Amino acid sequence: MKKSLARLDLNLLFTLQILLKEQNVSKTAKKLNVTPSTVSKALKKLRDWFDDPLFVKTPQGLRPTPLAQSIEEDLAEWLQMGSQILEKRGDEVPNGVHFNLVMESPLLLIMFNQLSQSIYQKYPDAKVKVQTWDYDSLESIICGNADIGFSGRESHPRSKELLDLLPYFIDFEVLFTDLPMVYLHKDHPALLEEWNIDTFLKYAHINIVWEKSESWALDEVLMEIGLARNVALTMNSFEQSLFMAAQPGHNMFTTAPKYCQQYVQHMRFDLVSLPIPLDKEYLDKLLTPFTMLWHKRNGHNPKIRWLRDTIKSLYCS
The missing domain is CATH 3.40.190.10 (Periplasmic binding protein-like II)
Structure with a gap:
């Protein structure tokens, strides 16, 4: 039976995020400034909700189950949305945010250092993966394996790389034009x-x-x-x-x-x-329009909107 989100204490999800990072009840309790007993009770409620143990004990500490691992990144992004809604009340950002980028090289070598500094300033615990743009990069954006692509397109009317020929579900913005x-x-x-x-x-x-x-x-x-x-x-x-x-x-x-x-x-x-x-x-x-590309489904994703705005502020001509 599908459970109603209204019945879940959303504070438990924040506890789960810290548990996924620390993989230790005592360390999680210290981070949250609560007792280990409080964290253990929260974990029991989470296990009941998800109908999964979420963590198993090992000599090295708690080890996430496959279900817990599968929701870690989604949880970080979901809590990020919540933090942006409450941004006026504080400046906390979620841990474990992932960025997957594909960028034309050597533009990557010229640009990325400045962009990476902005990412880590905003998200100190971010995990960033960058790959060089190639023939399969657009498919990676479509499939969700890449958040944003950055590459030159062409202007010649007979080119197969025209912006007008991009799939309808790919959004884009030209950052600068090169010759x-x-x-x-x-x-x-x-x-x-x-x-x-x-x-x-x-x-x-x-x-x-x-x-x-x-x-x-x-x-x-x-x-x-x-x-x-x-x-x-x-x-x-x-x-x-x-x-x-x-x-x-x-x-x-x-x-x-x-x-x-x-x-x-x-x-x-x-x-x-x-x-x-x-x-x-x-x-x-x-003329070559160097273009930022993303899937329409990510148009309102707070993480990707922030990334797009940051790239624009750094590199728009």
């Missing part, structure tokens, strides 16, 4: 020539695979005007392509987002950057 640049070694012979489309196509290119595709909007634009790049080397990431472009002794260069200038500076690569030598009407088709 790809050309990165080449400081001693590259192209720097001694006039920088135009002929020079750009004269030399071999280092390309990357993006979401299992070896072509991108630049190739579509060049095709429109009857041109094509000579791709001599294809790699898996911007970091790899920039690393190879920075090596002396070859005449290849690569294209990567403008924000990679920060990464190049940080890594002290011997690279200079130049604009892609195309007219504005074509460059506009290469």
Whole structure:
């Protein structure tokens, strides 16, 4: 028979959260400033409610049952909602909050330190998992394995990465817009020539695979005007392509987002950057909206709303 929530003392859930963290009745009692007997009585009520022992005794202390483990994260988020409702009465935040993020690299390497400091300042006991954006990342957001994704999309009307082509149940917000640049070694012979489309196509290119595709909007634009790049080397990431472009002794260069200038500076690569030598009407088709994405079901989740607001405050242009 389904039990009514109105019959459950919600203070018991807070006790359960502390028990899950401490896994010890005495330590939990100390945290709550009550007697161990009070905690034991609360645990008995919780066991009756959930019809599960919740914890079993071991030589190392209390060990959560599979049911208790399965509700730990949901409990933290549920209590977080309660704490936000009562925010004007105090500044307590729940323990054990988890954040699962997928972010484009090397943007991840540039941005995440500042974001992580904000997370741990707000949620000192947070558990944060960050993965690099790849072909399966959107599916991770859809399935609930990732809270928020952060990646560049494309503007070219024939691109499969248009924001308009995202599933209807994915919400998004553009944080800033980037335009790809050309990165080449400081001693590259192209720097001694006039920088135009002929020079750009004269030399071999280092390309990357993006979401299992070896072509991108630049190739579509060049095709429109009857041109094509000579791709001599294809790699898996911007970091790899920039690393190879920075090596002396070859005449290849690569294209990567403008924000990679920060990464190049940080890594002290011997690279200079130049604009892609195309007219504005074509460059506009290469604009890259760097976008925060989340599932509609999380639109009112307090944890994710806080995370979205924090990311916007740090990185919106």
